[in-house]
Amino acid sequence: MADFGGDIDTFRTETRAWLEANCPASMRTPMTADETPWGGRRFQWKNPDAKLWLERMAERGWTAPTWPQAYGGGGLSAQQARVLEQELNRIKARPALFSFGVWMLGPVLLEYATEEQKREHLPKIVRGEIRWCQGYSEPGAGSDLAALQTRCEDQGDHYVINGQKVWTSYADQADWIFCLVRTDTTRKHEGISFILFDMTTAGVEARPIKLISGESPFCETFFTNVKVPKSQLVGKLNGGWEIAKRLLQFERQNISAGGFGGAAGLEVEEAALAHVGAMEGKIADPDLRARIAAHKMDAKAFALTVRRVEAEAKAGKGLGPAASIVKYAAATLNQDKQELMLEAMGLDGLGWAGDGFDPRAIRETRAWLRSKGNSIEGGTSEINLNVVAKRVLGLLDHQ
Amino acid sequence: MAVLTEEQNLLRDAAKSFATERAPTTALRALRDGEGWKTGYSPLLYKDMVEMGWAGVIIPEAYGGSEFGLFGLGLVLEELGRTLAASPLHSTALAAASALILAGDEGQKSKWLPKIASGEITATLAVDEAAHHDPAQVALKATAQGDGFVLHGKKRFIPDAASADLIVVLVRTAGRVGDETGLTLVLVEKGAAGLKPTPLHAIDTRGFADLEFDGVTVNGDAVLGVPGEAFAVLMQVLDRARVGLAAEMLGAASQAFDITLDYLKTRTQFGQLIGSFQALQHRAAKMFTALELTRSCVEAALTALDQGAADASQLATLAKAKANETAHLISSEMVQMHGGIGMTDAHDAGLYMKRARVTEALYGGTRYLRDRYARLGGY
Numbered sequence: 001m002a003d004f005g006g007d008i009d010t011f012r013t014e015t016r017a018w019l020e021a022n023c024p025a026s027m028r029t030p031m032t033a034d035e036t037p038w039g040g041r042r043f044q045w046k047n048p049d050a051k052l053w054l055e056r057m058a059e060r061g062w063t064a065p066t067w068p069q070a071y072g073g074g075g076l077s078a079q080q081a082r083v084l085e086q087e088l089n090r091i092k093a094r095p096a097l098f099s100f101g102v103w104m105l106g107p108v109l110l111e112y113a114t115e116e117q118k119r120e121h122l123p124k125i126v127r128g129e130i131r132w133c134q135g136y137s138e139p140g141a142g143s144d145l146a147a148l149q150t151r152c153e154d155q156g157d158h159y160v161i162n163g164q165k166v167w168t169s170y171a172d173q174a175d176w177i178f179c180l181v182r183t184d185t186t187r188k189h190e191g192i193s194f195i196l197f198d199m200t201t202a203g204v205e206a207r208p209i210k211l212i213s214g215e216s217p218f219c220e221t222f223f224t225n226v227k228v229p230k231s232q233l234v235g236k237l238n239g240g241w242e243i244a245k246r247l248l249q250f251e252r253q254n255i256s257a258g259g260f261g262g263a264a265g266l267e268v269e270e271a272a273l274a275h276v277g278a279m280e281g282k283i284a285d286p287d288l289r290a291r292i293a294a295h296k297m298d299a300k301a302f303a304l305t306v307r308r309v310e311a312e313a314k315a316g317k318g319l320g321p322a323a324s325i326v327k328y329a330a331a332t333l334n335q336d337k338q339e340l341m342l343e344a345m346g347l348d349g350l351g352w353a354g355d356g357f358d359p360r361a362i363r364e365t366r367a368w369l370r371s372k373g374n375s376i377e378g379g380t381s382e383i384n385l386n387v388v389a390k391r392v393l394g395l396l397d398h399q
Numbered sequence: 400m401a402v403l404t405e406e407q408n409l410l411r412d413a414a415k416s417f418a419t420e421r422a423p424t425t426a427l428r429a430l431r432d433g434e435g436w437k438t439g440y441s442p443l444l445y446k447d448m449v450e451m452g453w454a455g456v457i458i459p460e461a462y463g464g465s466e467f468g469l470f471g472l473g474l475v476l477e478e479l480g481r482t483l484a485a486s487p488l489h490s491t492a493l494a495a496a497s498a499l500i501l502a503g504d505e506g507q508k509s510k511w512l513p514k515i516a517s518g519e520i521t522a523t524l525a526v527d528e529a530a531h532h533d534p535a536q537v538a539l540k541a542t543a544q545g546d547g548f549v550l551h552g553k554k555r556f557i558p559d560a561a562s563a564d565l566i567v568v569l570v571r572t573a574g575r576v577g578d579e580t581g582l583t584l585v586l587v588e589k590g591a592a593g594l595k596p597t598p599l600h601a602i603d604t605r606g607f608a609d610l611e612f613d614g615v616t617v618n619g620d621a622v623l624g625v626p627g628e629a630f631a632v633l634m635q636v637l638d639r640a641r642v643g644l645a646a647e648m649l650g651a652a653s654q655a656f657d658i659t660l661d662y663l664k665t666r667t668q669f670g671q672l673i674g675s676f677q678a679l680q681h682r683a684a685k686m687f688t689a690l691e692l693t694r695s696c697v698e699a700a701l702t703a704l705d706q707g708a709a710d711a712s713q714l715a716t717l718a719k720a721k722a723n724e725t726a727h728l729i730s731s732e733m734v735q736m737h738g739g740i741g742m743t744d745a746h747d748a749g750l751y752m753k754r755a756r757v758t759e760a761l762y763g764g765t766r767y768l769r770d771r772y773a774r775l776g777g778y
Contacts, residue, residue, distance in 0.1 A: 269778040283778050293769040296776060297717050304695035312402060325688045388687060389680035393660060398675040 011080050015087045022056045023093050024049035031094045038098050040131025041175045050094070057096035058127040064102050067110065072123035100169070101125030101132040103254040105178050108247045112194075112235040121196070133199070134251075135179030135221060136244070137167040143383050145180075146189045146241060150223060152181035159195070159233070161203075161226040167377070171206035171219035174199050178247075184238050194240035197228045213369035214352075251378050252327035266364055268292055268337055272344035288344065295336050302326075302333050324379070324387040331374035331381055338368040401698045403474075410471050413451060414478035421447065422484035424747050430485055431604040438562045438598075439606020440485040449518030454492040457639075458500070462512035469493075469639060470701040473646035477697075480650025483754050485605055487521045487559040489647065494558070494640040495522035498567040502584055502623040502632045511565060511586075520564035524640065525554040525610060526633075532763045534569065534633060535579050539612060541570035546619030548572065548585060548626075550593075550612040558761070561598040561608035564589045568612075569633060572626050579630040584623040591615050602753040638715035641762045642700045645722035648758050649690075649697050652722070652729045655751040656686055659733045679736065686729050693718075693725040713775050720768040723759045730755035 026049045037050045045051040057063050060074060065081040067073020076084065106125050109118055124130040141148040150163025161181055171177070176198055184191030199206070203226040208216035235243050269292050272283045283289035306326060341364050342349045349365050351357030375381040389395045403411065422444060430441060448454065456472040458464025472493060479486065496515050499508055514520045526534055539552030550570055560566060566587045574581025587594060593615040599607040624632060660683060663674030673679055700718035703711040730752040734741040741748040759765070 269773075269776065273778060281777070282773065289773055289778065290766065290769045292778070293773040293776070294720075297720055297769070297772055298692075300713075300717055301692040301696050301721050304699045305692050308401065308695045308698065325684070325691060328684075329688055329692065382681070385681040385684040386677070388684035389677075393680075393683055393687060395660075395663060395674040395680050395683065396672055398677065399671060 008079055008083060012083050012087065015084055016090075018060075019087055019091055019093065022053075023091060024053055026050075027053045027094045027096075028092050029094075030092075035094075036098050037094070037096060037128070038131055038170070038173070039128025040173065041129070042173065043128075043131065053094070054096045054128050061126055063097040063099070063128065064106060064122075064126045067106065067122065067126065071110075071118050072126035097128045099125060099128060099132070100134055101130065104134065104247050104251050105132050107250045108194075108243050109234065111246065112243050116231070117196075117234065130175045131170070131173065133168050133171045133174035133177050133221075135165045135168055135171075135177045138164060139166050142167075143380050145244070146192060148180055148182060148192065150179070150181050151185075152183050152193060152195060152228075154183075155227075158230060159228045161195075161197075161223045161228060163223050165221040165223075166209075166218075168206065168219045168221040169217055171199070171221045172208050174206075177204075177221070178234075180240055180244050183240075187238070189241045190238055192240040192244065193237055194234045194243040195228060196232045196234060197226065201226050201228070203227075211370070212372070213366045215366065215370065248379060249323050252323040252384070255327050255330055255378055266341065266360060268295065268340045268344060271341055271364070275345045275348055288340075292340055292344075295333075295340055298333055298336065302329050305329070324384040325392070327378060328381050328384040328388070334374050335371050338364070338371040342368045401702075406467070407471060407474060410467070411474040411478060414453075414475040415481075417448070417451060418478045418482040418484050422479065422486075423482050424750055427483050427485055427604060427750060435485075436598070436600045436604050436606070439559055439604065440487055444484075445486045445488070445521070446518060448486055448488055453488060454518050455516030456492065458492075458496055458512050458516045462508055463516035464512065468705045469642070470698075470705050473643060473697065473701040476643050476646040477650035477653075480647035481654040483603075483651060483750055487523070487562070487606070489640070489643050490523040490558040490563070491515055491521045493643040494524040494636065495563075495565065495567050497636045497639040498524055498584060498623060498633075501635050502629070504623075506620065507586070507623065521559060521562060522565040522567065523557060523559050523563040524636065525557045525560060525566050525568045526637070526762075527557075528553055528555050530555075532760070532767055534582070534630070534637070535577055537569050537571050537582060538576045539568070539570045541572045541583060541585065541617075543572070544616065547617045547622065548583075550585070550587070550615040550617065552612050554610040554612075556599060556601075556607050557610055559606045559608075560610055561596045561606055566610070567623065568610075569629065574627075581627050582629045582633065583626045584629045584633065585617045586621040586623065587612075587615055587617060601757060603750075603757045605754075605757065634712065637762055638700075638712050639704060641719035642697065642704060642715045644758055644762055645693075645697050645718040646701065648722040648726045648755070649693055651751055651754060651758075652693070652726045653690060655729045655733045655748070655755075656690060658747065659683075659686075659729070659736050662737055673736075682732060682736075686725075686732060689721075689725040689728055693721040696721045713772065716763075716768050716772045716775065719763055720765055720772065723765045723768065726755040727759060 026047060035047050035050055037054055039054060061067065061069060061072055062074045062084060065074035065076045065084055066078065069075035102125055106122055109121060136145060138148045138150060150161065150165065152159050152161045176196060179195050179197065181193055181195055182191055183193040203224040205222045206219040209218045209220060210216050269283065272288060272292055276288060277284040283292065309326065345361055345364065348357065348361050351362050351365060353362065452465055453475050455464030456467045456475065457469055458466065460466045476489060492515060496512065499511055515522060528538060529536060539550060539554065541548035541550050548570065568585050568587050570583050570585055571581055572583040593613040595611040595613065596608040599609060601607050663679060663683060664672060666673045696718040700714035703714045733748045733751055737746060737748050740746050
């Protein structure tokens with residue numbers, strides 16, 4: 001692998017040239033939902049260019065640009081990673097890999113895992129070989145995550161896991177799970193462990209949950225006498241809560257950086273001009289126009305904040321508790337957008353299916369329904385406000 | 400807070416010390432309880448600000464300034480905003496100075512900018528004539544006479560106008576009210592024949608005045624730029640004025656929030672600190688979020704204006720709009736969360752809310768700014 005030394009301009013020039021030569025033309029067009037590059041053992045590549053693009057990027061470690069090269073990462077400095085991102089944006093390149101492994105699990109493995117665990121799992125994440133899912137929420141443990149009851153018992157040379165998870169994103173398509181389990185029933189937070197296992201292990205079953213949007217991105221996941229080798233525990237026994245919280249920071253930070261996108265990629269002002277009409281080049285309804293402008297300003301303020309917070313965060317340290325405000329703002333913003341979109345489309349936006357409606361409008365309508373989950377998933381808005389109040393502002397718990 | 404250079408840090412720290420030591424809210428109260436509203440600031444205090452170099456922060460070195468940039472002036476205004484320090488710094492060293500820098504010719508700049516930087520004069524920008532900011536609505540009639548104009552008309556609620564030595568006035572030399580063409584910037588000096596300032600006693604005690612122009616004559620050398628074509632450069636001047644004001648508002652809102660947060664951590668009811676109540680915690684977290692979003696906008700706009708970025712106007716509009724919303728929210732919540740004490744004159748909450756409402760209206764209320772942002776976005 002090339003050594004990009006200290007000269008950032010050289011790095012930019014070489015990166016640009018490499019991307020020009022290696023990013024397939026179809027990977028420079030807007031990504032469609034059915035071409036999302038999740039990777040994994042069972043993944044069906046609809047577009048062969050997407051597979052090629054992943055392989056080329058993974059070869060350089062650029063699906064995880066700042067991870068150490070020893071674990072398959074790109075070994076880039078924060079500054080180099082920023083340049084890479086700018087150059088990818090410049091040619092409007094699609095992401096080479098969508099991965100809970102890259103966004104959530106990898107960063108905590110780098111902090112908490114043994115050398116052997118890092119060498120086992122990180123390179124496969126970088127290459128998109130293993131698709132991960134997140135075993136956190138349970139029927140009785142949502143916002144109060146530490147109330148989780150999934151039991152993990154020591155059987156001498158291995159553990160046995162019994163219980164149920166819920167809201168497990170894409171569990172039906174994932175290869176492995178990072179999972180919070182109870183290893184001590186006498187203590188709440190101090191009785192939780194963080195463990196990894198293969199979803200094809202006997203006793204694992206994932207059932208998709210149908211949402212109000214008609215989609216099934218989440219599952220109920222059941223564990224019945226699932227045998228897991230002891231070497232797959234991460235960190236200390238009963239020390240999982242710290243890792244769990246750290247991972248949530250990465251999750252919220254990731255949601256924050258990407259925001260919650262709309263489905264069809266329509267801009268709300270375009271929808272308003274098309275469905276409400278224009279007068280002298282302006283959206284004909286002045287009240288809606290003012291609210292759309294206010295929303296667009298919120299969106300810009302949010303984007304500027306993400307950029308600022310990233311610039312201020314020390315390289316690799318992440319956002320810490322401040323990620324909670326960004327996650328809260330991202331959820332509010334996307335919900336505002338989708339409500340404005342629905343309002344702008346009027347009756348044209350109330351279609352569920354069929355030829356009577358523009359397919360793009362239907363996608364936005366589904367996205368509106370899906371957006372209601374933004375303030376629930378990855379920590380409800382209320383929990384995020386709690387985190388800000390307590391850990392950023394220093395307000396105390398109610399006694 | 401953006402990552403600052405060493406010089407920017409020094410400037411900010413100096414402004415912070417100055418504001419807390421020399422211009423705390425008790426100074427504003429002293430001004431208010433006397434006849435202070437007639438000028439709106441203490442000339443001695445402004446003299447000391449000038450000695451700190453703040454009047455020349457954006458003025459080029461060739462004209463006696465330090466050319467340190469708008470970002471630097473924004474840091475100063477933010478710190479002064481924290482204590483509601485009253486001064487003509489914004490009107491003189493930002494609004495009027497920007498008009499001279501961007502629209503003035505060599506003679507006008509060398510005549511006036513060094514005097515602004517040295518504190519020899521104060522100055523202001525006079526745009527609005529009605530209850531709501533809207534530059535295209537200017538009616539003040541300027542009739543050609545010789546190489547200059549004769550002015551007839553009125554200006555409304557102009558910052559520091561009663562005491563300003565120099566007023567940059569937006570006048571209509573052609574066209575109809577509502578036209579963006581036909582507007583011209585002219586310089587009028589204090590005491591000009593036919594100029595009648597009427598000081599206003601506003602809620603924030605700052606120095607505002609209505610101005611009446613009854614046959615005020617201006618010569619050709621007092622016309623900034625090409626007559627009838629001022630609108631474009633005026634927008635640039637107003638972008639700067641808006642962001643500077645947004646920086647002040649960010650400072651005031653930050654301080655109002657800090658005071659309120661401190662109260663949530665000290666006030667006890669039902670045997671609990673009131674800050675332990677979730678109803679208040681969530682509102683505090685939302686205020687904090689609003690402040691962080693606003694800070695990003697203000698810093699990005701200051702940087703964009705310094706760099707002459709293509710999206711500087713959008714960002715300036717955004718910064719003032721977000722500052723309006725956040726100042727409004729936090730100043731109102733400051734009163735509410737303090738309960739009864741927040742309604743008393745003895746507490747500073749009222750001072751922050753009064754200044755917030757004035758700054759929200761100046762150089763564009765939220766409704767105007769949303770319209771401008773939509774126009775710039777092509778919808």
